[in-house]
Amino acid sequence: MAEQRIEIVRYTDDLTGDELAEDDHERIRFTVDGKARVIDLSAENAQAFRDDLARWMDASRPDGRKRATTSRPKRDTATIRAWAQANGYDVSDRGRIPAHVEEAFDSAQ
Structure with a gap:
């Protein structure tokens, strides 16, 4: 009989620590002062984040610089x-590593 593997993914709100249902989960990526950040939030807290940020976005202006291409930092x-x-995980010896594998690796660290 072939070995089976079951992987369970649990989402938690990074602000409150509450466990989230998969359909009540948002991952928001943002950058401030050149520092890229990511936060997992409930749909309600994600909306509150956007509402809070809107005040600052409304008062700001584009910086006029060309956007650099987004590249991920070098990984081992x-x-x-x-x-x-x-x-x-089924990964090839060459080529791009799937994002879900990198996320699982990061979560395991």
């Missing part, structure tokens, strides 16, 4: 691949 892909393979 060999370590991520080894971890993924040891934990039952």
Whole structure:
């Protein structure tokens, strides 16, 4: 009989610590002063975040600079691949590592 693996993903609101249903979960990525951030929030807290930010967005203006292409920071892909393979993820020896695998790796750290 083949070994089966069941993976359970739990979402929590980074602001309150409350566990969230998958359909009541939003991941918001933003950058302030060149520092990229990410936060997981309930739909209600995500809306509150946007409402709070709207005041600052309304008072701001575009900076006029060309946007740099967004690139992810260099990752130790060999370590991520080894971890993924040891934990039952199907990843190739070359090419891009799927985002869900990188997220699982980050969560496990």
